[in-house]
Amino acid sequence: MRLVFAGTPAVAVPSLRALAEGPHEIAAVVSRTDAPLGRKRVLTPSPVAQAADELGLPTIKADRLDAEATGRITALRPELGVIVAYGGLVREPLLSAPTHGWINLHFSLLPRWRGAAPVQRALMAGDRETGAAVFQLVAELDAGDVFAEERYTVPENASAGEVLDALAEIGAPLLARVVDGIAGGTAIAKPQVGEPTLAPKLTLADGALDFAQDAESLLALIAGVTPEPGAHTTFEGARLKVLRATASAAPPVPPGRVVASGREILVGTATTPLRLETVQPAGKGAMDAGSWFRGIRTENPVLGS
Structure with a gap:
């Protein structure tokens, strides 16, 4: 299939690399614009943008998936959009632009911890088990049907950063298998079951x-x-x-x-x-x-x- 990948932080890089190693074409990588880092505030590409450059993939840099970004992505005629921690919402008409819509790798066992900080909120609540889930993106926040999930036991004294790194590695092959299944017509998504909990961004x-x-x-x-x-x-x-x-x-x-x-x-x-x-x-x-x-x-x- 012809893919568009959207992601920004380091935890999205394993997924990008896994897809780049697969049989599908990545038409473009969408990532947020360069950000000032360090004491000298040097403008620096996001980890995903840097990885895309290393892989020789074209990049669309946008802080919001607005009309301009939507036009550029739609012009690529993607068959599937894949998003991992991009940092912005996918709305219509972009949501329906790819033939198979968009799928999202989310770092929780949905419907528990929908939102921007699922791992952080899970650990703050004392959860000893979390995981990664690949689901169909819909207009409602993290509410789409789930294709696959992988459970993960939180190690003693592990920080949110350490758990996120582990889930990024676990989630990458999970995501790649779902993409292969969608391409082959074998992927089946099931509705989320249970009471949702929310994971708003931390302050x-x-x-x-x-x-x-x-x-x-x-x-x-x-x-x-x-x-x-x-x-x-x-x-x-x-x-x-x-x-x-x-x-x-x-x-x-x-x-x-x-x-x-x-x-x-x-x-x-x-x-x-x-x-x-x-x-x-x-x-x-x-x-x-x-x-x-x-x-x-x-x-x-x-x-x-």
């Missing part, structure tokens, strides 16, 4: 830590917002990022209070304390929690202060 506020909560909830939150937007608290009026924390079996510590116990740096919660592993004070780089603790001069330090 900085979603990463705020409240140590009056229990340890399990805090660990789930940290996992879900790592690496972006990041878990954070305050210390002496300045932001302190918590890059990594793990469970501890130590005796209770007052919520937010930071203590040293042997080589461990603990912070109290409503239940058992958390072991702080890696933190990042405002204006500084990431450091192990022990180095940070030894560098502060506050007696009886409390996070959230």
Whole structure:
């Protein structure tokens, strides 16, 4: 078949490469426009655009699939549109332009966690199983019939970034098989079953830590917002990022209070304390929690202060 692929971040690259290695023609790759990166704010192509260039594939750069982008894509006469984390909505008339419409690789087990941040929201909710699903794109958000899915058990202490990377690798061959099935006329999509849950995009506020909560909830939150937007608290009026924390079996510590116990740096919660592993004070780089603790001069330090 003649395909158009739309994607932007690194998690979409394995899918693009899997399709490029297959028997189908990729008429164009659609990705968001170059973005300023680094301290010098150098305009840099998206990971998908860079991969398309390496593969010798033509690229359409657009932040929205507006009338101009729709015209360029429609002119290619694609038989199938494939989208993986593009970052924009496909609306009519583009939705119906390809012969077989559009399919989407989504990083959840639909209908659970429809939306922009499925992995992050799943981990924040404490889900121990998630997965990848390929479904037919429809006008309603992530509501189309599902062609195939792959389940994935979340490893202990895994961050959203780590789970996303794993699902990107699992999802790529899954997506390629569905494309082959559509081309061969054997693919069958089934309606989603169950109560939908929504996964809206995260904001900085979603990463705020409240140590009056229990340890399990805090660990789930940290996992879900790592690496972006990041878990954070305050210390002496300045932001302190918590890059990594793990469970501890130590005796209770007052919520937010930071203590040293042997080589461990603990912070109290409503239940058992958390072991702080890696933190990042405002204006500084990431450091192990022990180095940070030894560098502060506050007696009886409390996070959230």
